[in-house]
Amino acid sequence: MRGIWKELHPWIEQKKRFALATVTKTWGSAPRGVGSTMAISDKMEVIGSVSGGCVEGAVIEAAMEVLESDTPRHLSFGVSDETAWSVGLTCGGKIKVFVEPHLSLATSPPEKAVWRALKSTLEENGTGILITRLSAETYSHAFVSNDDSVEGTPPSDFQQLLPLLKKMFMNRESGEIEWRSEPLFIQSIPARSRLLIVGAAHISIPLVKFARELDFEIVVIDPRKIFATTERFPSPPDQILPLWPEEAFQQLVLNEDTYAVLLTHDPKIDDPALHILLRSPVSYIGALGSQKTHQKRVKRLREAGFSDEEIKRIHAPVGLDIQAKTPEEIAISILGEIVKVRRSPRG
Incomplete structure (x- = not known):
């Protein structure tokens, strides 16, 4: 999200309603890397990109549904799709995109706490790790600050997970993992270099x-x-x-x-x-x-x-x-x- 934060900040100040689409996994030749994000407002305004091609249209449509239903969606695009050529997925490539209401729209106390921690980190050029629990049953977020303090709803056995999170952060890695049979998306947020x-x-x-x-x-x-x-x-x-x-x-x-x-x-x-x-x-x-x-x-x-x-x-x-x-x-x-x-x- 840091990549689009500068452009996104006015939307947040204006309290716009918008969804965030994030590339959570790629295979083969993919035009954008894991962690690439695109924000879509309820007026169909767009910041950022998840593919640089026709996939954006489908993602925008999904974002409108997400904002209407307040329910996240998982999207997949691959080489068999008719849009594959135009988005650069012609070498067996495939991407997964997770579309969700942006955290600034959160209403529950744990989610609002995650948003405050994330917002502060982005504004102050800090560091942290954002965890998104991807399954419908446990959908929520947690934020790990650089002092290992946690906001939100971390997954089970979190202390055992922490060494892996730190290793991913050290290598500036983001990606989907499975932890205790639960799918998670881990987004490392390093400081702006x-x-x-x-x-x-x-x-x-x-x-x-x-x-x-x-x-x-x-x-x-x-x-x-x-x-x-x-x-x-x-x-x-x-x-x-x-x-x-x-x-x-x-x-x-x-x-x-x-x-x-x-x-x-x-x-x-x-x-x-x-x-x-x-x-x-x-x-x-x-x-x-x-x-x-x-x-x-x-x-x-x-x-x-x-x-x-x-x-x-x-x-x-x-x-x-x-x-x-x-x-x-x-x-x-x-x-x-x-x-x-x-x-x-x-x-």
């Missing part, structure tokens, strides 16, 4: 633009005030800090949901940033520059006391090798490498 860009260089302009499309929280850091301006960015970052990296990092949390890119080519700016980043748990450190430039960087870091194992954390030259030349191409290569790291299993 943060992209730190050190240096408001020309490459940073398309990098910010494209990273916004991937829903990163973007912070640009550059002590050169002539570069660190909102006017420089047609698509502005979330924050611009006209500070030296060591000052800026004091204001920021550097954790596993943080990805850092150094773009200045200036050791006076990049090296102090690396000294902090290399001894932090950030998931990605990329640095612009040729192999020759990087070898000089490695020499300076060794002289500063960093081990080869620490230095190996730096992706340099930064980005996937796609023979990128223009700022836009380089930005795409950088984000491609970051996505590759972000999608890799953790732990």
